[in-house]
Amino acid sequence: MIKMAVFGTQNTIRRIQEIISDVEEVEMLPFIYSEAEETTNLLDTVFNCDIYVFTEYLSYLYVKDTIEKKRLPALRVEMDPYMMAANLYRLETKMDHPPSRVALDAFNETFLDEVTQELGLDDDIHSFLHDEWTKPDINRLVSYYITLWTEDKVDYILPSSEEITAKLTAKGIHAHTMEIPELQLKQLIDQAISLVRLSESENRQMVTGYVSVKGIDANTEIIGHSLDILNKVRRILTKFTAKNDASFVKTSENHFVIYGSEKLLKHLKEHYRSFPLLQEMKSNIKLPIHLGFGLGLSANESAKNAEIALDSCKRSDHSICYIVNERQEMIGPIGVKKEIDTSSLYQALIHDARLNNELSYNFIDFITDRNNEPFSTHDVALFYKVTKRSAERTVNKLLSGNVIKIAGEERPYKKGRPRKLFTLNQ
Numbered sequence: 044m045i046k047m048a049v050f051g052t053q054n055t056i057r058r059i060q061e062i063i064s065d066v067e068e069v070e071m072l073p074f075i076y077s078e079a080e081e082t083t084n085l086l087d088t089v090f091n092c093d094i095y096v097f098t099e100y101l102s103y104l105y106v107k108d109t110i111e112k113k114r115l116p117a118l119r120v121e122m123d124p125y126m127m128a129a130n131l132y133r134l135e136t137k138m139d140h141p142p143s144r145v146a147l148d149a150f151n152e153t154f155l156d157e158v159t160q161e162l163g164l165d166d167d168i169h170s171f172l173h174d175e176w177t178k179p180d181i182n183r184l185v186s187y188y189i190t191l192w193t194e195d196k197v198d199y200i201l202p203s204s205e206e207i208t209a210k211l212t213a214k215g216i217h218a219h220t221m222e223i224p225e226l227q228l229k230q231l232i233d234q235a236i237s238l239v240r241l242s243e244s245e246n247r248q249m250v251t252g253y254v255s256v257k258g259i260d261a262n263t264e265i266i267g268h269s270l271d272i273l274n275k276v277r278r279i280l281t282k283f284t285a286k287n288d289a290s291f292v293k294t295s296e297n298h299f300v301i302y303g304s305e306k307l308l309k310h311l312k313e314h315y316r317s318f319p320l321l322q323e324m325k326s327n328i329k330l331p332i333h334l335g336f337g338l339g340l341s342a343n344e345s346a347k348n349a350e351i352a353l354d355s356c357k358r359s360d361h362s363i364c365y366i367v368n369e370r371q372e373m374i375g376p377i378g379v380k381k382e383i384d385t386s387s388l389y390q391a392l393i394h395d396a397r398l399n400n401e402l403s404y405n406f407i408d409f410i411t412d413r414n415n416e417p418f419s420t421h422d423v424a425l426f427y428k429v430t431k432r433s434a435e436r437t438v439n440k441l442l443s444g445n446v447i448k449i450a451g452e453e454r455p456y457k458k459g460r461p462r463k464l465f466t467l468n469q
Contacts, residue, residue, distance in 0.1 A: 044068060044069070044070045044430055044431065045068055045069045045070065045093050045094065045235075045236060045239050046070050046072065046091065046092045046093045046094075046431050046432075047063075047069050047070065047071050047072065047092065047093065047094050047096060047232075047235055048072045048074060048089045048092040048094070048095045048096065049071055049072065049073055049074065049096045049098065050074045050076065050082050050085060050086075050095070050096065050097045050098065050099075050102055051073075051074075051075065051076075051097075051098035051099060051102075052075065052076065052077065052098075052099070052204075052205045053075050053077075054205070055098045055099075055223065056073045056075050056098075058223075058225075058228060059071065059073075059096075059098070059228060059232070060073065062225075062228055062229055062232055063232060066232065066236075068236065069232070069236065070430055070431065070432060072089070072092065072432075074088075074089070076102065077205075077206060078181075078206045079099055079101040079102040079104075079105060079179065079181075079204055079206060080105055080181075082097070082102040082103075082105050082106050083105050083106055083109075086106050086109060086110075090435060091420060091421075091431065091435070091462055091463075093116070093239045094116050094117070094118065094235045094238060094239050095110065095115050095116065095117040095118070096117070096118050096119070096231065096232075096235055097117065097118070097119040097120065098119075098120050098223065098228075098231075099119075099120065099203065099204050100119055100120060100121070100122060100150050100173070100203060101173075101179050101181075101203060101204045102204075103117070103119035104173070104175070104177075104178055104179050105178055105179065116238060116239070118231060118234060118235050118238065120223055120227065120228075120231060121150075121151075122149055122150055122151070122154065122203060122221065123151075123154050123227075124154050124157045124158045124161075125224065125227065126221065126223065126224060126227060127147070127149070127154065127155065127158045127221075128158050128161070128162065129222075129224045130201055130221050130222060131145065131158070131162065131201075133222070134199065134201070134219070142197075142198030142199035142217070143167055143198060144167050144169070144196065144197045144198045144199075145167060145168055145169070145197060145198070145199050145200070145201060146168070146169040146170070146171070146188060146191050146196075146197040146199075146200045146201070147168065147169075147170055147171070147200070147201040147202070147203070147221065148170065148171040148172070148173060148184055148202060148203050148207075149170055149171070149172055149173070149203075150172070150173045150175060150203075152172055155168075155170055155172075169191055169196060169197055171184055171187050171188075181206070181207065184202075184207060185207060185210050185211065188200050188202070188207070188211055188216065188218070189211070189214065189216070192211075192216045198217065199217045199218070199219070200216060200217065200218040200219075201218070201219060201220075201221050202218055202220055202221065203220075203221050204220065205220045207220075208220045248304065248305075248308055248338050248339065248340060248345075248369065249302075249303075249304055249338070249339050249340065249341060249342050249344070249345040250289070250301075250302070250303045250304060250307045250308050250311070250336060250337070250338055250345055251300065251301065251302060251336070251337045251339075251342065251345040251346045251348070251349040252289075252291075252300070252301030252302075252303070252307075252334060252335065252336045252337075252349060253298070253299075253300060253301075253333075253334070253335045253336075253337075253349045253350065253352070253353040254276065254280065254291075254298070254299040254300070254301065254332065254333070254334055255297055255298050255299075255332070255333040255335075255353060255356070255357075256272060256273070256276060256297040256298075256328070256330055256331075256332060256333075257297075257330055257331040257332070257333060257360075258297075258330040258331065272328055272329075272330060273293075273297075275327050275328055276299065276324070276328065276332075277293070277299075279320070279323055279324060279327065280299055280301065283301075283320050284301060284303070286310075287303055287306045287307040287310045288303060288304070288305075288306040288307065289301055289302060289303030289304075289306070289307045290302050290303070301336075302342070308338065311336060311366060311377075312413070312416075312422065313412065313413075314377070314378075315374070315377055315412075315413050315414035315416045316378070316411065316412060316413070316414035317378060318334075318364055318377045318378035320334065320364075321334060321362060321363075321364045321377065321378040322378065324362060325362045331359070331360060331361055331362050331363075332362040333353060333356035333357060333359075333362070333363060333364075334352075334353075334356065334363070334364035334365075334377075335349050335350070335351070335352030335353030335354070335355070335356050335364070335365055335366075335367070336349055336352055336364070336365070336366045336367070337349030337350070337351065337352055337366075337367050338366065338367070338368045338369050339369050340369060344369065345369075348367035348368070348369070348371060349367070351367045351371060351373075352365040352366055352367040352373070352375075353365075355373060355375075359376075363375075363376050363378075364376060364377040364378055365377065374416055374417075377414075379414075383407075383410060383411055383415055383467075385407050385411070388407055388410070388446075388467070389403055389404075389407060391444065391445075391446045392406060392407070392441075392444075392446060395444030395445060395446055396440045396441050396443070396444030396446045397440060397444065398437070398440060398441075402437065405426075405427060406437075406441075409422075409423065409426045409427075410467065412426075415466070415467060416466075417450040417464040417465065417466045418464065418465055418466070419462040419463065419464055419465070420434045420435050420438050420462070420463070421434070421462060423437060423438060438465065441465070442465070445468050446467070446468060447465040447466060447467055447468055448465065448466060448467075448468040449463055449464070449465060450464045450465055450466040
């Protein structure tokens with residue numbers, strides 16, 4: 044599911060909900076305002092969305108700096124020539140006496156020039172051009188329209204937002220909000236979906252894994268028993284990488300490197316408690332095996348983190364595995380079961396978080412399967428096979444009951460907001 048935050052007035056939100064009702068892959072979170080400036084506070088209430096859609100350019104300008112600072116994936120409606128021409132045409136066809144002098148506010152002078160020249164309205168259009176680099180001055184815009192009206196320079200006004208229209212009609216001025224054509228709304232939704240999918244495919248976390256066999260080095264004569272060990276490692280890694288859409292290469296006599304992304308990352312997260320690769324190597328290879336996995340938003344970053352993980356392994360004389368995430372936090376040792384007081388946890392889930400029996404047992408399974416490593420709402424959604432919104436409701440109950448606490452953040456994609464991580468409050 045794509046989680047889409049949509050900002051707009053009640054009327055526009057209703058139109059988009061009708062469009063999205065037939066799009067199964069989108070979960071829409073509506074953020075309704077009556078004044079565009081309210082978007083500033085509304086944005087602070089958004090939690091882990093894949094894309095942010097603004098249906099009025101004015102509302103986008105209020106939060107433009109925040110969006111760019113946080114690198115949030117966002118789209119806004121463009122007041123392009125098609126939108127302008129459609130509204131001017133609608134004005135002409137729906138009124139008994141079409142106004143010959145019209146005023147409007149725009150965000151792109153080139154778009155406006157194209158429309159006025161095409162329709163031959165150069166002398167009939169009065170325009171207010173917004174500065175795309177500063178926050179809007181609504182009062183200044185309203186004053187501009189009122190002045191045009193009182194000086195009898197316009198017959199009708201097409202504001203870009205409903206709040207401006209409301210201020211003008213309250214003074215008896217003929218005004219109607221510039222409407223977004225249905226086609227443009229559909230294209231906006233399609234563009235948002237495509238942007239999320241592209242981000243997912245291009246910006247996934249990379250995983251690098253270093254495998255080292257202790258007791259075999261470059262000075263060891265690779266014959267007999269040693270050669271047999273390396274062949275076993277190669278066979279095990281061949282099977283493991285094929286299963287997890289990864290690949291591996293041998294870089295030295297005792298060193299292998301694994302490369303992967305989404306599927307390998309998913310496998311690592313699902314096997315914190317019992318790591319099958321480590322168990323298989325321990326059973327078949329009598330020398331200590333060190334596994335160090337690194338996560339990162341680039342191959343270079345994940346490789347550096349894998350080196351850190353492998354260095355931690357070298358302190359042990361036994362087979363062991365560590366993971367270092369993109370924040371260079373150490374996870375592990377992997378494959379070593381952590382003790383969890385499931386009885387106390389169950390009591391806290393029932394009485395403090397007020398979860399029902401089924402959710403409580405499921406959460407205990409979730410925590411034990413992850414070996415009590417930090418988790419995100421995304422991890423909960425995948426485990427429970429529910430929507431992100433449903434997972435967030437469960438997480439909020441756990442936070443309210445002090446069953447869990449915030450443990451940090453992760454950034455699985457280059458773009459977008461980081462995800463909060465949680466851990467048991469024990």
